[in-house]
Each structure stands twice: as structure tokens, then as C-alpha cells.
Amino acid sequence: MSSAPTPAPGTSTYRERLVPGPAGVAAVVLFAVMCGLVVLVSSTVAAAITSLTVLVVGLVLVAVTSPVVEVRGRELHAGRAHIPVDLLGETEVLDADGVRTALGPGYDPRSFACLRTWTKGAVTARVLDPADPTPSWLVSTRRPAALRAAIEAARGA
Template sequence: MTDAPDRSPRPTDAPAPGTVGPGFRERVLPGVGGWAAVVAFAAVLGVALWPASHAIALGVAGLAAVVGLLTLWWTSPVVSVQDGTFRAGRASIPVTLLGQVTTLDADAMRAELGPRLDARAYVCLRAWARTGVHVTLEDPQDPTPYWLVSTRRPQDLADALRRAPRPGA
């Protein structure tokens, strides 16, 4: 047995059809606390309705839990680098228009979102993912100077952006 770390590819690192090399995909989901808050809210609804009707209380609590959990999942943005395109939430841009990529730890992300934030920047932020990347844009026709994107795997995202194929490079 060796002490080497497991280097087997993760499902999100598998090459997407039509791409060269591994891509990147992450759904920026809440942590355990976010999921627990939804379940706790549903339980509070059930307890509040319990004196009126046990059946209604259980039904409302169950429905609130399911709707809340699905809403958390559905509203969590997907960050990906596939098919020569960088996607963060609903926005996408060809990797050919990207410049420097910088990984951000929690302190750097806080600074980028505070005193250093340019109001023209595209921000795909989730408070539960405290790290991210800063990606400059090199499109003279786009007034957006950079993207600031939350991710729990900033180094993996930066690596995928750097190795994404760029025609003419």
C-alpha cells in the first residue's frame, strides 16, 4: 500500500464531449447549515400548526421542507469550464476573451467584494462559498472589467481556465 493521494478523476473533471482535456463543473450548493435551516423552518411550521391539525401540520411541514430544499438546489449557480466557454450562473463567456485568473482565499474575496469592487464587474456570489476566482476580461467591446466568481474549488477552476484551449494561442 502506498501513501500517495488518490489521483483518480472525479466525475466533474471528466472531459465534456467536444473538449480537449478535463473541464470543470461545480454546483455551488449551501453547506450543512443552509440545508439544516430549511428543515428547521419546516419543523417550526409543523409545530405551529400542530394544535390546529396533526395532519395539516405534517403536510405543511413536509411540503415546506421539499419546496425549500428544491429551491436551495435550484437557485445554486453552476460554475463550469466546458466547450471553450466559462459559465458562472446565467452568464457565459468564451475563454478566448479571458485574461489573468487569480485564486482568492476568504480574506482576498472579502477585499474584492468590499473596497476593491468595481461596480461594472460581474459577480456570481454565494455567501456560503467564501473562496473564489477573479478573472479579467480582455474584450474591448465589453464594459465589464472582470468576473468575480464564488467556488469552493478555486484552484481547480483556475487550472481549468488556464488550460482551456484557445484558438490561435
């Protein structure tokens, strides 16, 4: 039995911002270009300013609204939600097919889900607290094995 060091309360052992991939960024760029084309009939300068403004605002909005998945101290944070890792059962790593199955007919709508379609993997864990009406957590991540390892390390497994 190995004794893993317990992370300090404010220490982050895993952190990932779930920003869209290249296709999402390309969609923002395309939207900015289209907005510029609409304004092009009035002025080339106005079209360039419009495109640049829409591009910057779009990229900032994408970054700001993308949730952060983090294991900090002894808690798992997914967006604005958080739960102590001691209240989570065994974590399971899911690939794209596993996520699809987890969201299938057996999915409990009371479960907490922080999902982003542009990430293929996820981690799921049952909630052990009998007073919590949420039966499980399902959290998207690009590195599910690393997130699972961070949760296990924070738990002191």
C-alpha cells in the same frame, strides 16, 4: 511549452453547483419544522404534512436556484452568464480574505460577480475585450484551484 488537448465544444471540464452547506440545509429544515408547529394547533397530521411539504419544496428550491459554475468547451459559465475563456486575462485564486479584499473599496460595480456567501473561495479574471463594459469576473467556488486549472486548460495554455 506543453500542448494541452483542447476540450470538445460540449465537454465539461469543471462543474460545480453552488448549493448551500450544512447550515443552509439546517435553515430549511428548521423553517419546515416551524411551519409544522404553527399548524400543530389544528391537527397533528396536518402539521406533519405541512412540515414535509415545506421541507421538500424548500430543498428543491435551494437546489434549483443554486447557480452552476462550469467550464464547458472554451467557455466559463457562472449561473446564466458565460464568457469565452480567450477573453479572460490571467485568473487569480482567492481565499476568503482575497474575496473580501476584491469586494472592498476598489471594487468596480460594473464587474460581473457570481458570489455565494457560503463558499469561501473564488476565482477572478480581468476581461480582455475592450468592447465589453464588464472589467472583470469574480466567481465563487469551493475549489478555486481546480476552476482556475480548468479555465487555463480550456484556453489551451
